Amino acid sequence: IPPYKQEISRWLIYLRNELSRLAVTVLCGTDATKELLDTDSPDVVVVATGAREIIPPIPGVSVETAITAQMVLKNETVILGGNILVIGGGMVGCEVCELLTHQKRGDLQLTMIEMLPAIGSGMVPNNLLPMMKRLQADGVRMLPGTKLVSVDGGNATVACNGETRQLTGFTNLIFACGSRESNELYTQIKDSYPHVICIGDANSPRQALEAVREGWEAAAQLSL
Numbered sequence: 001i002p003p004y005k006q007e008i009s010r011w012l013i014y015l016r017n018e019l020s021r022l023a024v025t026v027l028c029g030t031d032a033t034k035e036l037l038d039t040d041s042p043d044v045v046v047v048a049t050g051a052r053e054i055i056p057p058i059p060g061v062s063v064e065t066a067i068t069a070q071m072v073l074k075n076e077t078v079i080l081g082g083n084i085l086v087i088g089g090g091m092v093g094c095e096v097c098e099l100l101t102h103q104k105r106g107d108l109q110l111t112m113i114e115m116l117p118a119i120g121s122g123m124v125p126n127n128l129l130p131m132m133k134r135l136q137a138d139g140v141r142m143l144p145g146t147k148l149v150s151v152d153g154g155n156a157t158v159a160c161n162g163e164t165r166q167l168t169g170f171t172n173l174i175f176a177c178g179s180r181e182s183n184e185l186y187t188q189i190k191d192s193y194p195h196v197i198c199i200g201d202a203n204s205p206r207q208a209l210e211a212v213r214e215g216w217e218a219a220a221q222l223s224l
Helices: 007-021 034-038 069-073 091-103 125-137 184-189 208-222
Strands: 044-047 051-053 082-087 108-114 141-144 146-152 155-160 163-167 172-175 179-181 195-198
Touching: 034 184, 044 184, 044 208, 069 091, 069 172, 082 091, 091 108, 091 125, 108 146, 184 195, 195 208
Parallel strands: 044 195, 082 108, 082 172, 108 141
Antiparallel strands: 051 179, 146 155, 155 163
């Protein structure tokens, strides 16, 4: 969905076409539960249930009303302008800034804070360097080494280099603070069937490369 990542959509189309060509049964809109799995008595279960976003336990932040990066990237929450604070300057936070800049329909001011010393930590240089140039050209204010302390409406208290500062006047706050594995199903069923394998973000949140590799390794393991 973010700008400059459209090539990935070709890969997704390829995977869907392969599922159809190989006559793989796909059940959408279906919750995977132990009760459902028991009806098929599977020999092998591969759990790839992904991850869920982290909302930090910070004073003034409501889990129920907080806007997350995924809500913006999935167009569940559409923001076309305003004074925006993005909390989290990893790859996802940067992509949120790029998407907001791409789809803006009015005045837009973007501030991105990251508690680590650098923006885009962990990204490969071939992707990070051009992204940083685009963010700078779009006027995104980037504050590394900055930690969110508390929130009061559209105002944020942050800590930077041992000092407390106030960032004020925001119309929206967007949380891109990482993810944690969603592996409750794996924990529940791991001892219930002959082989249960947990892969991808359900094992540990990372990037697509690791998920693809682990999916291939799971299939190779089953073919032995």
